[in-house]
Amino acid sequence: MxxxxxxxxxxxxxxxxxxxxxxxxxxxxxxxxxxxxxxxxxxxxxxxxxxxxxxxxxxxxxxxxxxxxxxxxxxxxxxxxxxxxxxxxxxxxxxxxxxxxxxxxxxxxxxxxxxxxxxxxxxxxxxxxxxxxxxxxxxFDTATNTAMQAIDNIRDTAESHNRIYFVEVMGRNSGSIAYKTGISVGAEAIYIPETNTDLEHLFDVFERGWSRKKSSLIVVVAEGDEAGGAFAISKKVKEKFPQFDMAVCILGHVQRGGSxxxxxxxxxxxxxxxxxxxxxxxxxxxxxxxxxxxxxxxxxxxVVKRHLEITPAMTELIDILSI
Structure with a gap:
């Protein structure tokens, strides 16, 4: 050679x-x-x-x-x-x-x-x-760290304004970035293509959080989530809770770049x-x-495309830490 x-x-x-x-x-x-x-x-x-x-x-x-x-x-x-x-x-x-x-x-x-x-x-x-x-x-490691740092910054603003943020990360067919990032930032909910989006469960999470006087809530959404992404989910939540201050942030291609x-x-x-x-x-x-x-x-x-396997333990982890 x-x-x-x-x-x-x-x-x-x-x-x-x-x-x-x-x-x-x-x-x-x-x-x-x-x-x-x-x-x-x-x-x-x-x-x-x-x-x-x-x-x-x-x-x-x-x-x-x-x-x-x-x-x-x-x-x-x-x-x-x-x-x-x-x-x-x-x-x-x-x-x-x-x-x-x-x-x-x-x-x-x-x-x-x-x-x-x-x-x-x-x-x-x-x-x-x-x-x-x-x-x-x-x-992958850099992308998740980039998303984590961005959402940490968003959390500061969310805390300052008692606001709900829906943050959309990349992942048309894979929820790996959303899941790992969501856990790392303490997100109250994570929505990915590999699972069905249960809005009723999300409503319960919000009601529980606000009853405990939480000053901010973060929802991490993979762009390929079947509910339509962060904007679609936030719209449905706003219809349920019009009194809440909400915002959407699309991280987009910032996750591809950087050192x-x-x-x-x-x-x-x-x-x-x-x-x-x-x-x-x-x-x-x-x-x-x-x-x-x-x-x-x-x-x-x-070599084939691999899908994130969601186990009951992974789902339980999100539920426990969202309290």
Whole structure:
């Protein structure tokens, strides 16, 4: 193995640059030439390649975003797009590709690998933490910490005005950010796609809180909650309790950016080293993950979207702490 390519694909997440740095420096350590691909799969199709060295990845471990840029490529989903990408890789003499991405990006790698002989190694990144084969994906820890800090600030305002805040966090299909953040900020209620929204229960929580003279109430809602998100839930609550002062805050893409946490930097670095080690040991068409502190290799064909499993103990925890 003498020449490999690296790309980032899909939505950005904190820790991507830390992983890119780890991949490049580990490859250099083993005498492998590294090619960066700009703009994900679109850049692969267009041959937007450049050579990377140790200097290319200096002073980036603490930065959010991705120096390689990213995209969601519709062209790569087509056989014609993947054929063009293969010809570009072949022309550049690239012997393997490493992609840092979520379930959609890893699915793209799987489809490519099923047709063409170039080996792929996937590295999981998603703030939703909804990829099988790893306990945590790059970006999740930072996203939850960003949301936690924002809601802590919102709580200060809520306390000052005796106000109810409905805070919407990211998570179209996954409630991982909402659940973990909601627990960390002491939210009175948490609503996620994996559970049914029980407004009557929410009404009881509010009545109980105000009867105890609570000075603020926080409800954390995942954007994909089936009740329609924070605005829809707040509207229904306002109809029930018109006397309450309420506000909605959508955190949005602020959760994708920012300097990665220590946990994300360490995870990204470990997975980068593990990805190069996997290539050198003859592994191909797999995703590297970390489960219970150990590196795990999962065939790309077995990597699927993982849903947050809500147990009775998790639900009870929210109810107990909302008193």
């Amino acid at each position: 003498s020449k490999i390519a690296i790309l980032t694909s899909g939505g950005d997440a904190p820790g991507l640059n830390a992983c890119i740095r780890s991949l490049v420096r580990t490859a250099i350590f083993h005498g492998i030439k590294t090619i960066g691909i700009h703009r994900g799969y679109d850049g692969m199709i267009e041959g937007d390649f450049f050579e990377m060295d140790a200097g290319t990845v200096s002073n980036i471990i603490q930065k959010g975003g991705t120096i390689l840029k990213s995209s969601r490529s519709e062209r790569f989903k087509t056989p014609e797009g993947r054929e063009t990408a293969f010809q570009q890789l072949k022309k550049a003499g690239i012997e393997a590709v490493l992609v840092i991405g979520g379930d959609g990006s890893l699915a793209g790698a799987k489809y490519f690998a099923a047709t063409y002989p170039i080996p792929w190694i996937g590295i999981p990144k998603t703030i939703d933490n909804d990829i099988s084969g790893t306990d945590y994906a790059i970006g 990665p946490t220590c946990n994300d930097r360490v995870l990204a670095t470990k997975l980068g080293v593990a990805a190069i080690d996997a290539l050198l040991s003859g592994q191909k068409n797999i995703m590297v993950g970390e489960v219970k502190g150990e590196i795990l290799y999962t065939p790309l064909e077995n």
